[in-house]
Amino acid sequence: MQDQYILEMVDISKSFPGVKALDRAGIKVRKGTVHALMGENGAGKSTLMKILGGLQPADSGNIILNGKEVSFASPRESLDHKISMIHQELTSIPHMTVAENIYLGREPITANFWVKEKELNDRTEKLLSELEIKISPKKKMVDLSIAQMQLIEIAKAISYDSEIIIMDEPTSAITEREVEHLYKMIRSLTAKGVAIIYISHKLNEIFDIANDVTVMRDGQYVGTKRIEELTRKDIVTMMVGRELNQLFPKVEADIGETVLEVKNLTRTGKFKNVSFELKKGEILGFAGLMGAGRTEVMETIFGLYPAQEGEVFVKGQKVSIKNPADAKKNGLALITEDRKLTGLFLPHSVKDNIIAASLDKFLVGGIFMNESNINGICEDQKKLLRIKTPTIDQKVKNLSGGNQQKVLLSKWLLTDADIIILDEPTRGIDVGAKSEIHALMGELVKSGKSVIMISSELPEVMGMSDRIIVMHEGKVTGIVNRKEASQDLIMSFATGIQAT
Numbered sequence: 001m002q003d004q005y006i007l008e009m010v011d012i013s014k015s016f017p018g019v020k021a022l023d024r025a026g027i028k029v030r031k032g033t034v035h036a037l038m039g040e041n042g043a044g045k046s047t048l049m050k051i052l053g054g055l056q057p058a059d060s061g062n063i064i065l066n067g068k069e070v071s072f073a074s075p076r077e078s079l080d081h082k083i084s085m086i087h088q089e090l091t092s093i094p095h096m097t098v099a100e101n102i103y104l105g106r107e108p109i110t111a112n113f114w115v116k117e118k119e120l121n122d123r124t125e126k127l128l129s130e131l132e133i134k135i136s137p138k139k140k141m142v143d144l145s146i147a148q149m150q151l152i153e154i155a156k157a158i159s160y161d162s163e164i165i166i167m168d169e170p171t172s173a174i175t176e177r178e179v180e181h182l183y184k185m186i187r188s189l190t191a192k193g194v195a196i197i198y199i200s201h202k203l204n205e206i207f208d209i210a211n212d213v214t215v216m217r218d219g220q221y222v223g224t225k226r227i228e229e230l231t232r233k234d235i236v237t238m239m240v241g242r243e244l245n246q247l248f249p250k251v252e253a254d255i256g257e258t259v260l261e262v263k264n265l266t267r268t269g270k271f272k273n274v275s276f277e278l279k280k281g282e283i284l285g286f287a288g289l290m291g292a293g294r295t296e297v298m299e300t301i302f303g304l305y306p307a308q309e310g311e312v313f314v315k316g317q318k319v320s321i322k323n324p325a326d327a328k329k330n331g332l333a334l335i336t337e338d339r340k341l342t343g344l345f346l347p348h349s350v351k352d353n354i355i356a357a358s359l360d361k362f363l364v365g366g367i368f369m370n371e372s373n374i375n376g377i378c379e380d381q382k383k384l385l386r387i388k389t390p391t392i393d394q395k396v397k398n399l400s401g402g403n404q405q406k407v408l409l410s411k412w413l414l415t416d417a418d419i420i421i422l423d424e425p426t427r428g429i430d431v432g433a434k435s436e437i438h439a440l441m442g443e444l445v446k447s448g449k450s451v452i453m454i455s456s457e458l459p460e461v462m463g464m465s466d467r468i469i470v471m472h473e474g475k476v477t478g479i480v481n482r483k484e485a486s487q488d489l490i491m492s493f494a495t496g497i498q499a500t
């Protein structure tokens with residue numbers, strides 16, 4: 001059964017103005033398997049899957065489903081062929097409930113078209129409990145954390161009883177525990193013969209769950225292999241077309257005096273008595289599980305929320321940061337984990353986004369610097385971070401997910417901040433660009449700046465940090481030096497088994 005192809009996509013091409021997103025790309029998926037689709041940011045993975053999902057038409061090429069040629073003019077048609085999709089961008093409607101979101105457009109209705117609320121909620125309750133997702137059907141989507149929203153998207157895709165489920169970076173917002181949960185759901189689906197197309201930049205996940213791997217590069221098909229035939233290095237080499245030697249290039253920088261000190265910071269219900277110091281030239285990692293309070297601590301320091309207790313000192317001076325503008329004045333920058341909600345203006349150009357946080361820099365005597373200077377600076381950023389876009393005037397919403405992340409990073413790197421807080425900076429970023437961002441962090445600290453990096457990826461935290469602060473349920477449970485750091489030690493602090 002496993003050797004028959006449920007899906008073949010052959011010679012698929014697709015162009016956008018200025019970009020050939022797909023150039024005779026393809027994938028062949030066996031029934032009941034997990035098929036990983038890999039490639040650098042902008043390689044064309046999401047575009048290929050959007051064509052399969054009926055969201056975009058291909059310019060040319062064939063889709064063969066169970067031996068028969070098909071084409072989809074809309075998502076509806078794709079769904080009717082038992083294909084459903086978890087999108088890379090969360091697509092839920094914020095003011096609707098969980099149940100309304102999951103069954104949008106297929107709610108149970110009465111003869112005169114009223115939605116049968118109770119039946120809708122009961123049906124959702126049943127679905128969620130089967131999947132062991134503990135979220136109430138009546139909760140509004142806005143009240144969920146990003147991780148919970150992602151679980152709901154997963155549940156929604158499963159609810160269609162599809163034969164093929166496309167998962168475009170399903171774990172971008174969830175941490176270890178939920179990932180295990182997702183694996184369990186995936187295994188029970190494949191056991192029933194469902195095929196999963198799984199897109200992720202996390203190599204660990206590919207080795208945990210995939211049967212087959214297809215790699216794309218620059219819109220083209222590179223190859224397909226069984227997972228047993230592959231090493232990590234093979235995949236990376238196929239993806240980037242060259243060997244990547246060092247995954248976490250740690251730059252040695254001189255560690256100087258304390259630049260930021262946080263004493264007994266408390267925000268009721270979120271975190272309690274958080275204290276730490278950040279030194280000049282240091283990369284300070286923050287590890288922990290989802291809900292540990294790391295993001296909340298940073299948001300509070302940055303003035304997005306008030307603290308009930310505690311003090312913050314910048315370069316030895318006690319400061320009172322009441323809003324992000326105060327934070328910026330004190331030399332802080334925060335790059336948020338949720339780029340869609342708080343970080344980027346999607347309908348605006350790459351250029352407008354890059355300069356958005358440092359407008360004052362582009363003002364000379366109260367008037368804007370001339371356009372060509374601004375363009376030059378943005379072009380430099382584009383080159384530095386290898387942002388894949390035809391021009392800097394492209395709208396950010398047209399960029400691939402990982403390239404959007406790079407625009408966000410660039411926006412904050414241009415500010416003159418000395419203390420740069422990065423919340424999950426390489427989420428959704430491919431291995432090649434990831435090591436470039438890591439190298440860039442090294443440049444930052446070498447030039448005397450300091451970096452705080454929240455990351456849920458242990459190899460990244462361990463590879464990049466000078467010291468690691470571990471949080472569990474709103475408290476600091478451990479501070480680990482680079483030399484002592486091990487996966488086990490960090491996890492024992494992160495799960496609250498051990499505390500210093």
Ligand SMILES: Nc1ncnc2c1ncn2[C@@H]1O[C@H](COP(=O)(O)OP(=O)(O)OP(=O)(O)O)[C@@H](O)[C@H]1O
Nearest residue numbers: 016021041042043044045046047398399400401402
């Ligand atoms: N609607 C669009 N308009 C213009 N260009 C687009 C559009 N959608 C995608 N592209 C371009 O097509 C290329 C492929 O993008 P795609 O989103 O498929 O990449 P990806 O492999 O999913 O990358 P990532 O890992 O970053 O998500 C990119 O260069 C992207 O900028």
Ligand SMILES: [Mg+2]
Nearest residue numbers: 046088400401
């Ligand atoms: Mg994508």
